[in-house]
Amino acid sequence: MxxxxxxxxxxxxxxxxxxxxxxxxxxxxxxxxxxxxxxxxxxxxxxxxxxxxxxxxxxxxxxxxxxxxxxxxxxxxxxxxxxxxxxxxxxxxxxxxxxxxxxxxxxxxxxxxxxxxxxxxxxxxxxxxxxxxxxxxxxxxxxxxxxxxxxxxxxxxxxxxxxxxxxxxPPCFKLVIIGAEHDAVQLCKYAALTGWEIAIISGPSESKSVVNFPGAISFQAVSAENMETTSIDNQTAIVLMTHNFANDLRYLVQLKNTNPVYIGLLGPSKRREDLLSQLIEYCPDIEAAFLDSIHGPAGINIGSETPQEIAVSIIAEILSVARKQDPISLSKKKGKIHS
Structure with a gap:
């Protein structure tokens, strides 16, 4: 609120x-x-x-x-x-x-x-x-x-x-989107409707700017190693959308000492396992809580196909994780809607 x-x-x-x-x-x-x-x-x-x-x-x-x-x-x-x-x-x-x-x-x-x-x-x-x-x-x-x-x-x-x-x-809930492709734009649009503060991170050679991301409050074109992480807290969710395995890994390494409530990865489960395996190899002392915050494939199973539908799926999962809820149909929930 x-x-x-x-x-x-x-x-x-x-x-x-x-x-x-x-x-x-x-x-x-x-x-x-x-x-x-x-x-x-x-x-x-x-x-x-x-x-x-x-x-x-x-x-x-x-x-x-x-x-x-x-x-x-x-x-x-x-x-x-x-x-x-x-x-x-x-x-x-x-x-x-x-x-x-x-x-x-x-x-x-x-x-x-x-x-x-x-x-x-x-x-x-x-x-x-x-x-x-x-x-x-x-x-x-x-x-x-x-x-x-x-x-x-x-x-x-x-x-x-x-x-x-x-x-x-608490502080305003913040979503950090790492990536600047079409699907990142759609996620930004839909997340803006929730009132979240949205920050966009892209590679240093990106030609887009904040005007290309309706609802975003900031845009940074920086390498993973130069990304600012001090403002990432437990009221922050992150979605990695670079569509590049090596870049996703570099950003995860840069984020290793932060405590976001949620990190979402695109792609199949095998890609997530490969990323986590290499992350642990690079950072053997990484905290278990950080690994637990990583979710991939990002989103909940609602049959999403289009970038817009995938955005809805990811936002729903972020909310469920942040609010500590198991996503189910409300028609199947016993008792009150709100705890």
């Missing part, structure tokens, strides 16, 4: 520059089941535009209507939305609606934390009672400091009558 909150901050800043006020709506509690879980947020602008969503589209109109009083008074409030009789989701949502006016000091620290790939927390103070209660609102904890999302709240004051929804926000 980090990338969604990042987009909310960006969109609110654009609106502010145009003189348009913003309201933040956050699902802070849930009884029963719903389309999405607590922690999902959306932004409502004074001109009626909405960024993001907290459901499949059925709750948003009510939030837009309820936000009008917050725009007028500046006072935060809680609304409840009972979907048991309207949505079929069998759940009651508790939604915090508040003015969204983070100051410049927050934005500076926030974007620095994103760039440095640091985690942060969002603390939302709420009450399930819909009556006005003092102290409602959200704060962001970054590097031990609290920043209010409301400009008038300068100091965090504890109200023992309020509940707190605390949400851990």
């Amino acid at each position: 980090t990338h969604e909150f990042k987009d909310i901050v960006n969109q609110a800043e654009v609106a502010r520059d145009k003189g348009i006020k913003s309201i933040l709506a956050s699902v802070v509690a849930l009884e029963g089941s719903s389309y999405r879980k607590p922690g999902v947020r959306m932004l409502i602008l004074e001109d009626g535009k909405m960024i993001g969503a907290v459901s499949g589209g059925c709750v948003e109109k009510e939030i837009l209507l309820q936000s009008e009083s917050v725009f007028k008074t500046g006072q935060s409030k809680i609304i409840t939305y009972d979907g048991r009789y309207r949505l079929g989701c069998e759940g009651v949502l508790y939604i915090l609606i508040e003015v969204f006016e983070p100051d410049d000091s927050f934005k500076k620290v926030f974007f620095n934390a994103l760039e440095e790939r640091k985690s942060f927390e969002i603390w939302s103070y709420y009450s399930k009672a819909e009556a006005f209660v003092s102290g409602l609102g959200s704060w962001v904890k970054i590097k031990g400091s609290f920043f209010s999302l409301q400009s008038h709240a300068k100091k965090l004051k504890t109200n023992n009558s309020l509940s707190i929804f605390k949400q851990y926000m």
Whole structure:
């Protein structure tokens, strides 16, 4: 959800520059089941535009209507939305609606934390009672400091009558695509729809640039030995798509001391085994955890044939590995959809 909150901050800043006020709506509690879980947020602008969503589209109109009083008074409030009789989701949502006016000091620290790939927390103070209660609102904890999302709240004051929804926000999930062929472009396009940060790595002689990869935030044409690896962490997935055995091996050697959550290899199982065999020969002390992160052939078995379908397959596998899930049809899953 980090990338969604990042987009909310960006969109609110654009609106502010145009003189348009913003309201933040956050699902802070849930009884029963719903389309999405607590922690999902959306932004409502004074001109009626909405960024993001907290459901499949059925709750948003009510939030837009309820936000009008917050725009007028500046006072935060809680609304409840009972979907048991309207949505079929069998759940009651508790939604915090508040003015969204983070100051410049927050934005500076926030974007620095994103760039440095640091985690942060969002603390939302709420009450399930819909009556006005003092102290409602959200704060962001970054590097031990609290920043209010409301400009008038300068100091965090504890109200023992309020509940707190605390949400851990990891660095934005990142996908590193090593390769610049047509299939890499397709994977980039589809991964961009998830909101991931996408970096493209190609060989030093590559003539393409970042404009050839819709959704990518960076492009580097470097040799494997000169590839920067310090920003690769456990919120990073890597897919090797050079279509060259020797180059894939060189990149794996360069990556050996990193800890990505996922490394995907193209090609059949025999190619993977040959790559791993030579990798271990070159790097006999390589960590077992690194080897366990390597998946090949990349993707899950959904009958993919085209580059676009293969991209969907790879993205699905990355999600399943990152979320520690076994891919199955939801119709065959027992119990709740979300854990």
